[in-house]
Amino acid sequence: GLEQPKELSIFEINGSEAKVYCQCLCLLAKLFLDHKTLYYDVDPFLFYVLCEVGADGAHRIAGYFSKEKASVENNNIACILVLPQHQRKGYSKLLIDTAYQLSLREGKVGSPEKPLSDLGLLSFRSYWTQVLLQTLSMHRGNVSVAEMSMMTSITTDDIISTLQSLNLIKYWKGQHVISVSAKIVDEHLKANSRASLRCDPTKLTWQPPSTQIE
Template identity: 60%
Template sequence: MGSMDGPTPTTENGRTARTNTTCNGNKQQQKIQSDDGFDLSVVAADKENEVFRKGKPGLLPLEVGTRVMCRWRDGKFHPVKVIERRKMVSAGPNDYEYYVHYTEFNRRLDEWVKLEQLDLDSVEADVDEKVEDKATSLKMTRHQKRKIDETHVEGHEELDAASLREHEEFTKVKNIATIELGRYEIETWYFSPFPPEYNDSLKLYFCEFCLNFMKRKEQLQRHMRKCDLKHPPGDEIYRSGTLSMFEVDGKKNKVYGQNLCYLAKLFLDHKTLYYDVDLFLFYVLCECDDRGCHMVGYFSKEKHSEESYNLACILTLPPYQRKGYGKFLIAFSYELSKKEGKVGTPERPLSDLGMLSYKGYWTRVLLEILKKHKSNISIKELSDMTAIKADEILSTLQSLELIQYRKGQHAICADPKVLDRHLKAAGRGGLEVDVSKLIWTPYKEQG
């Protein structure tokens, strides 16, 4: 993988960046497909290079905030808003590139585009943002949203409206386009506040074991000859088949914890980047082979939480999504809570997608217990069995209409046919945690 030869563009606020990466060798690259199976990462050659320069005289360069139609990777035009622009070095007065947000899609698909991709006849004047956002959101089919919104939980979304605006302004342009991690090359989704010396890097190279990151492939190759790690720097607490989980103490492995946060921020929009990782434990899930243990995803949790949080942040890396690992990580966090002998809950507030993931987990776990449990069972008993908080059990069962209020008490109605219908609707539960393979001592008991 390398960048195409050409001038290095600069943004008007002084940041530098480059675009247009190509893939060489055997690297695997993440791809998105449209509803009809068209590979969106492949741009049709001839038609894509048509230039739309019919706009009004004096229109160029386009101003930040301009709304226009842009040809996307699927070969079709989609509405975008210009977020930033940068002038190509040693180019003509109108030779700009534009960083655009596709208003139909998640911010993770924002990208730099060339003028040729824009239909200047479609440039709009002032548009009521609320009206437009509502209209464009209606254009997406449920299938399109499922394709774009990969299943993962965005963490630490504790921002009020003012902080959210400030956050979006500061992080509006992705600073790193791609990363190399092991055998995968991955397109990033969001801004991550790497140290300033990495601001001019189109691509970063991560050691997949210690998570140190470098600007050049040659640096990574030299590093790999010296790095003696073949797994995350922590205690292996779970091994089942090729899956392994490592517990990494942020205080004992501070650099690894910080590097993990930098990496995770590239794929989590509103995650708060904690530089002080001493207070956290990181649970890193790996796929293992004869080359070592390769990171799949992770979740973090506070060592001491007064709110009974058993999970602070969770991520499945893009190459490993849609394989049940996210559900596995959620289930694993509850197995740790059971070992601790207390109920647990994810850190609040959750994103909409995060809440959906958790409701799915709570639903499957509770339905499976009710299906097997023939006699009456109370919400307190369910909480003791599952480590799920009582109020979350109650709200989940109420949403399934499995709760009746009789004589001043909540009663669970567990008709087998109703349970089977709900179980079928809940779908697969993902990979199961084999509790017999979990060898772990809670942090408070580790001395």
């Protein structure tokens, strides 16, 4: 079987400082993503590259995501790719969680760039479901959509659509109200209990840039 990596590392790469490397990443992604259109104009983007670290110390790329340095729409992911041989290892959710940890550090809410592919929507919906159920469980359901957004950096629109898919939210007197018991949350958590890799915020060596990155 495949050798399990000793550890995983994620590196931030500035598209305007490592232009050729980032263009090559985009061209690599084009092989696997039909909708991928960006290959050459990488300057406005940051790239977060996930590597498996082997016993020999070599860092081998497993996937990446990119995000705009200054997104008017607060998109925290522009493109995400996990290479085929590294799929089904939980790396998509790890990359998604990293994007949201960065948004939390920035004090912003974020959402992936639209439109999402069917597979992309499944990955994000699965991530949002796990995070929101854990948040509801922690607060025993006594939490508002706005509070959940502040705690998770997930937009209110993404929270509402996810909770609607789980039948955990109602529209009452002109506003969305979370309607849930602790028992129902626990039942949903059991149904969505697959362990997933997460970005450990204590190991995230990153601060938001004080000025806009060139």
